[in-house]
C-alpha cells in the first residue's frame with residue numbers, strides 16, 4: 001500500500017523511474033515464479049512417468065516369471081495319479097482340517113494357478129469303488145515344496161439327519177493322518193486368478209468356499225502385488241471362521257487388502273468390529289456400501305443359494321457377466337448366461353435316453369450339460385470337478401453324437417463322453 005502511494009505520488013510529480021523499477025521487479029518475480037511452477041510441474045510429471053514405468057516394468061517382470069513358472073509347470077506336470085504323503089494335518093476350526101501333501105517320489109511339483117484344485121482317488125474302507133473327489137488348493141503357488149488342501153466334513157443335510165455323512169470328507173477328517181499315502185491328479189480347473197492382470201478384485205466366499213479365495217489372496221500378497229483386493233467372507237460365527245488370525249494379519253499388513261467378514265449367527269461372545277465386521281450375510285448391498293464402484297473382477301465360491309443371490313445381485317447392479325467368475329463345490333445352481341435361444345428352440349430339442357435308469361428326457365439349450373440334464377431328472381451320475389478334468393462323470397455313448405462345450409483335461413475315449421461338459425448333437429442313448 002505504502003509503495004503504491006509512493007508510485008502514485010512519483011507519477012503525479014512526473015517521475016517515471018520509480019514505477020518502472022517496481023514494474024520491472026514485479027515482472028522478474030512473476031517470471032521466476034512461472035519458471036519455478038514449470039519446473040515443479042515437470043518434476044511431478046517426470047516422477048509420475050517414472051512411477052508408471054517402474055510399475056510397468058514390475059508387471060513385465062511378474063509376467064515373465066509367470067510364463068517361466070508355466071513353462072516349469074508343463075515340465076513337472078504328471079499324467080494320471082501320483083502318490084502324495086500327508087505331511088501335516090491341522091485343525092482349522094470345528095470339522096475343518098488342512099492337509100499338507102508332499103510328493104512321495106520327492107521330485108519337484110509343478111506350480112498351479114490360484115483357484116485350481118486337486119483331484120483325489122481315495123480307497124475308503126467300506127466303499128466298493130475308489131471315491132473320486134476334488135479339493136481346491138488353499139494356499140498360493142509360492143510354496144512349492146508341498147500342496148495344501150482344506151477340507152470340511154460334510155454332515156447329513158438338516159432334513160435327513162439319519163443319512164451317513166459325506167464319504168470322502170469324513171474319511172479325510174476322521175481317518176487320514178500324517179504318513180498316509182494318497183493318489184492325486186495334477187492341479188486343474190478353469191476357475192483361477194490371472195496373475196498377469198492388475199485389475200482390482202472382489203473375492204467373495206461363504207464357509208469352506210473360502211479355500212480358492214485363500215489361494216488367490218496369498219498369491220497376490222506373496223507377489224507383493226499392489227492389486228486391490230476386497231475379501232468378503234461369510235460364516236455363521238467364530239466357530240467357523242477359517243484362518244481368522246492369519247486373514248486379520250494379512251489385512252493389517254497390506255493397505256491394498258480390505259477384509260470384511262460377516263457373521264450370520266454371532267454368539268454373545270463374538271465381538272462386532274473385533275472378530276467380525278458385519279452382522280448378517282454377505283450381500284451385494286454390502287458391496288454397494290463399501291466398494292468405490294462396481295468396476296472389479298468378482299470371484300465367488302460357496303453354497304448354491306449364496307452364489308445365486310450374489311450373481312443375480314451383481315447382474316442387477318450392472319456388473320457384466322464377463323467380470324464374474326464362480327466355482328461350485330456341488331451341483332451347479334447357477335450357469336453362465338446362455339446365448340439367446342432362437343424362436344425355433346423347440347426344433348433344437350433332442351431326446352436323451354438314459355438307458356440304465358430307463359428315463360427318456362428332452363434336452364434343450366437351456367438344459368445345460370448332459371450331467372445337468374441327468375441331475376434335473378433325478379438320474380445319478382458320479383461326478384467330481386464338473387469342469388471336465390477329473391474324468392469321474394465319463395459315460396458310454398450307446399448311440400448318437402455329442403459336442404463338447406469346453407476344453408477338457410481328462411481323457412475321453414471314443415464312444416464315451418464327459419457328461420459335465422458336453423451336450424447332445426443328435427438324439428442320444430447313454431449308458432447311465
Ligand SMILES: Cc1cc2nc3c(=O)[nH]c(=O)nc-3n(C[C@H](O)[C@H](O)[C@H](O)COP(=O)(O)OP(=O)(O)OC[C@H]3O[C@@H](n4cnc5c(N)ncnc54)[C@H](O)[C@@H]3O)c2cc1C
Pocket residue numbers: 117133134135136137149150151152153154155156157160163164165166167168169170189208211212327328329330384385386
Ligand atoms: C472343484 C471343486 C473344489 C472343491 N474344493 C473343496 C474344498 O476346498 N474343500 C471342501 O471341503 N470341499 C471341496 N469341494 C467339495 C468336495 O469335492 C466334496 O464334494 C465334498 O467334500 C463332499 O464329498 P463327500 O464324499 O464327503 O460327500 P458325499 O458322500 O458325496 O455326500 C454329500 C452329502 O450327501 C449326504 N448324503 C449321504 N447319503 C445321502 C442320501 N441317501 N440322501 C441324501 N443325502 C445323502 C451326505 O451326508 C453329505 O452331506 C470341492 C468340489 C469341487 C467340485
